[in-house]
Amino acid sequence: xxxxxxxxxxxxxxxxxxxxxxxxxxxxxxxxxxxxxxxxxxxxxxxxxxxxxxxxxxxxxxxxxxxxxxxxxxxxxxxxxxxxxxxxxxxxxxxxxxxxxxxxxxxxxxxxxxxxxxxxxxxxxxxxxxxxxxxxxxxxxxxxxxxxxxxxxxxxxxxxxxxxxxxxxxxxxxxxxxxxxxxxxxxxxxxxxxxxxxxxxxxxxxxxxxxxxxxxxxxxxxxxxxxxxxxxxxxxxxxxxxxxxxxxxxxxxxxxxxxxxxxxxxxxxxxxxxxxxxxxxxxxxxxxxxxxxxxxxxxxxxxxxxxxxxxxxxxxxxxxxxxxxxxxxxxxxxxxxxxxxxxxxxxxxxxxxxxxxxxxxxxxxxxxxxxxxxxxxxxxxxxxxxxxxxxxxxxxxxxxxxxxxxxxxxxxxxxxxxxxxxxxxxxxxxxxxxxxxxxxxxxxxxxxxxxxxxxxxxxxxxxxxxxxxxxxxxxxxxxxxxxxxxxxxxxxxxxxxxxxxxxxxxxxxxxxxxxxxxxxxxxxxxxxxxxxxxxxxxxxxxxxxxxxxxxxxxxxxxxxxxxxxxxxxxxxxxxxxxxxxxxxxxxxxxxxxxx
Amino acid sequence: xxxxxxxxxxxxxxxxxxxxxxxxxxxxxxxxxxxxxxxxxxxxxxxxxxxxxxxxxxxxxxxxxxxxxxxxxxxxxxxxxxxxxxxxxxxxxxxxxxxxxxxxxxxxxxxxxxxxxxxxxxxxxxxxxxxxxxxxxxxxxxx
Numbered sequence: 001x002x003x004x005x006x007x008x009x010x011x012x013x014x015x016x017x018x019x020x021x022x023x024x025x026x027x028x029x030x031x032x033x034x035x036x037x038x039x040x041x042x043x044x045x046x047x048x049x050x051x052x053x054x055x056x057x058x059x060x061x062x063x064x065x066x067x068x069x070x071x072x073x074x075x076x077x078x079x080x081x082x083x084x085x086x087x088x089x090x091x092x093x094x095x096x097x098x099x100x101x102x103x104x105x106x107x108x109x110x111x112x113x114x115x116x117x118x119x120x121x122x123x124x125x126x127x128x129x130x131x132x133x134x135x136x137x138x139x140x141x142x143x144x145x146x147x148x149x150x151x152x153x154x155x156x157x158x159x160x161x162x163x164x165x166x167x168x169x170x171x172x173x174x175x176x177x178x179x180x181x182x183x184x185x186x187x188x189x190x191x192x193x194x195x196x197x198x199x200x201x202x203x204x205x206x207x208x209x210x211x212x213x214x215x216x217x218x219x220x221x222x223x224x225x226x227x228x229x230x231x232x233x234x235x236x237x238x239x240x241x242x243x244x245x246x247x248x249x250x251x252x253x254x255x256x257x258x259x260x261x262x263x264x265x266x267x268x269x270x271x272x273x274x275x276x277x278x279x280x281x282x283x284x285x286x287x288x289x290x291x292x293x294x295x296x297x298x299x300x301x302x303x304x305x306x307x308x309x310x311x312x313x314x315x316x317x318x319x320x321x322x323x324x325x326x327x328x329x330x331x332x333x334x335x336x337x338x339x340x341x342x343x344x345x346x347x348x349x350x351x352x353x354x355x356x357x358x359x360x361x362x363x364x365x366x367x368x369x370x371x372x373x374x375x376x377x378x379x380x381x382x383x384x385x386x387x388x389x390x391x392x393x394x395x396x397x398x399x400x401x402x403x404x405x406x407x408x409x410x411x412x413x414x415x416x417x418x419x420x421x422x423x424x425x426x427x428x429x430x431x432x433x434x435x436x437x438x439x440x441x442x443x444x445x446x447x448x449x450x451x452x453x454x455x456x457x458x459x460x461x462x463x464x465x466x467x468x469x470x471x472x473x474x475x476x477x478x479x480x481x482x483x484x485x486x487x488x489x490x491x492x493x494x495x496x497x498x499x500x501x502x503x504x505x506x507x508x509x510x511x512x513x514x515x516x517x518x519x520x521x522x523x524x525x526x527x528x529x530x531x532x533x534x535x536x537x538x539x540x541x542x543x544x545x546x547x548x549x550x551x552x553x554x555x556x557x558x559x560x561x562x563x564x565x566x567x568x569x570x571x572x573x574x575x576x577x578x579x580x581x582x583x584x585x586x587x588x589x590x591x592x593x594x595x
Numbered sequence: 596x597x598x599x600x601x602x603x604x605x606x607x608x609x610x611x612x613x614x615x616x617x618x619x620x621x622x623x624x625x626x627x628x629x630x631x632x633x634x635x636x637x638x639x640x641x642x643x644x645x646x647x648x649x650x651x652x653x654x655x656x657x658x659x660x661x662x663x664x665x666x667x668x669x670x671x672x673x674x675x676x677x678x679x680x681x682x683x684x685x686x687x688x689x690x691x692x693x694x695x696x697x698x699x700x701x702x703x704x705x706x707x708x709x710x711x712x713x714x715x716x717x718x719x720x721x722x723x724x725x726x727x728x729x730x731x732x733x734x735x736x737x738x
Contacts, residue, residue, distance in 0.1 A: 016693055016706065017693045017695055017696055017708070019706065020693050020696050020699065020706035020707065020708045021696060021708055021709075052694075052695030052696070053695055055695075055696070196689065196690070197690070198650070198651030198652040198653075198654075198655075198689055198690035199651055199652035199653050199690060199694055200690070200694075201690070201693070201694055236598075236635055237688070237689075237690075237691055239704060275598060276635075277597075277598065277633035277634070277635035277636060278633050278634035278635035278688075278689075279632060279633050279634065280689065294596075294629070295629065296628055296629050296632040297632065297633070298632075353694060354695075355652070355653035355694035355695055355697065356652070356653050356656050356657070356694075356697075357656065361653075361694065361695035362695050393652060396652070427652065427694075429652045429653055429656060429694075431656055435656050440655075440656070443652070443655050444652075447689070453632075580661075581661075
């Protein structure tokens with residue numbers, strides 16, 4: 001930012017996760033302190049920079065000095081940062097996570113990453129169109145409407161190799177061409193921001209951090225396919241994303257990037273925001289369209305594809321948030337530069353939401369073809385101390401769990417599909433040895449079972465039966481033949497369901513059976529949960545050798561199951577024990593074992 | 596239309612669905628079909644504060660189940676239930692999208708992250724006594 005060179009600048013990351021970690025209060029405290037001391041400091045807001053494990057994050061820039069980034073900033077640290085750094089000129093070392101002039105451990109989080117989609121997230125103020133324009137925003141749209149034909153744009157998109165980032169990976173240029181080729185007349189463009197996969201939050205971060213990039217990509221698409229009206233379908237669970245999107249649409253209309261005569265070219269585009277109402281299946285494009293039309297969001301048979309007959313039976317182009325956010329970058333930097341990233345069939349970069357049992361979780365953007373090891377270990381810093389990596393779940397409820405044997409698998413559409421998992425929208429949830437794979441499979445199936453719209457019999461009833469079997473297995477009542485029955489049901493649901501939800505719902509179960517069959521067998525045959533996670537199959541006991549009789553466990557036990565005399569080894573009465581884990585957490589002598 | 600009505604009055608009584616059907620010229624059954632399809636629409640009244648406990652993947656592996664259990668115990672309601680004083684409704688929701696802060700819960704527009712079951716209880720107690728504005732433990736608002 002140009003103003004940052006003139007006077008000291010403080011930038012606070014205010015996305016949903018930052019705010020949840022307390023960034024709102026940090027911002028307030030900075031405002032108060034700056035005012036109280038009468039300092040000349042610019043206080044800015046930005047989106048998510050991706051280092052979610054370090055939230056709240058604050059950047060400090062002094063004129064002519066390298067930028068310093070602080071992590072884990074609590075409101076009570078604000079005074080110190082102002083005193084030592086802004087007034088005194090010396091960075092507060094213990095809170096520093098990144099600095100332009102030195103190598104800090106967290107640098108390895110960024111080293112393997114690239115910045116295409118997230119180019120502005122955590123850099124610009126998402127509520128300021130001026131800041132977006134200052135970093136080259138809307139230049140791509142200008143170039144397209146003033147000097148390119150729709151056919152030119154389609155050629156560029158094809159050459160870039162960009163594929164739909166919502167999960168299916170359909171080539172974007174081909175999709176646009178299909179809609180473009182339909183006869184002239186009313187056409188629509190849609191942004192699918194119904195990010196429903198639990199464990200995925202990249203679209204939320206893009207909308208919160210750089211909403212204009214999505215708008216610009218959408219406008220370029222509308223120009224190309226010949227649409228004059230568009231819809232953002234956003235989850236209602238993302239209020240901040242909706243708010244920032246509304247601001248962006250208003251600003252872009254005021255500046256002539258949207259509206260009746262865009263940049264004097266005669267091209268028209270009106271945009272609406274439609275808030276979703278909490279149905280996972282609406283992420284499926286035909287269900288999404290039905291939902292915009294005000295109906296129950298149920299998928300229908302394709303073809304016809306929405307490109308031919310979509311919203312109100314008109315040709316409709318539908319892409320997800322991340323796909324559109326790539327577009328302005330590709331137009332400005334050229335398709336060759338984008339295609340240089342990634343692998344032979346999967347070009348460019350992909351944003352992954354890294355979460356679960358990793359030391360450094362957050363939003364990471366990496367070139368396609370990177371390995372799971374690089375993401376989990378190099379970027380994520382591996383699983384927490386003392387635990388062992390077991391699996392990574394890719395692609396949400398439609399995806400699958402991969403084990404250590406896939407450590408060096410390059411992540412692209414084709415190689416992941418071969419394993420039974422998918423790139424999907426990009427959720428990556430890491431699991432360690434304390435997570436039970438049967439329980440994880442049950443968790444996902446419960447989700448898809450709940451969200452099945454009920455149209456196809458196999459999806460509606462088949463998932464229910466599978467869930468009952470999994471419930472039985474985790475409750476210790478598994479029977480011989482259950483694994484085979486799950487496999488049979490799973491295969492049949494996949495082949496007999498209309499939409500992506502049913503066709504992929506059994507994936508979490510089938511992949512965990514494929515790679516962690518021994519865990520299923522331990523539950524069924526030995527009535528044992530190897531991860532000590534399924535409550536029905538575990539037992540809490542006190543090691544008399546280690547117990548000193550401090551009575552702490554007896555005091556925290558909510559049911560009176562843990563008991564004993566002072567200074568004598570305690571015991572746990574199994575009938576009363578609810579396996580709440582309170583005693584084990586409280587014990588200072590490691591005397592409580594779970595078997 | 597259903598979303599606007601619910602924003603106004605908090606839930607969708609049967610009479611309202613019938614009225615919407617009349618106004619829109621579609622059978623009430625069809626309106627009910629849409630309202631019952633989406634989890635956002637409530638066909639029962641809710642408490643003043645709706646506590647949404649995230650049960651996304653990341654929250655699940657970090658122990659969201661224990662948070663819900665603790666709150667069920669603290670409030671004396673089942674998951675989905677409303678307390679007798681009409682103050683709280685406890686809900687389990689799909690991913691709130693703050694996975695790196697898991698486990699997470701949301702009360703009104705405030706998100707509370709990296710929770711333990713005891714912290715969840717404390718937050719509810721503070722809200723019960725002081726209302727949402729006093730409970731500064733989590734972040735909230737829009738900065």
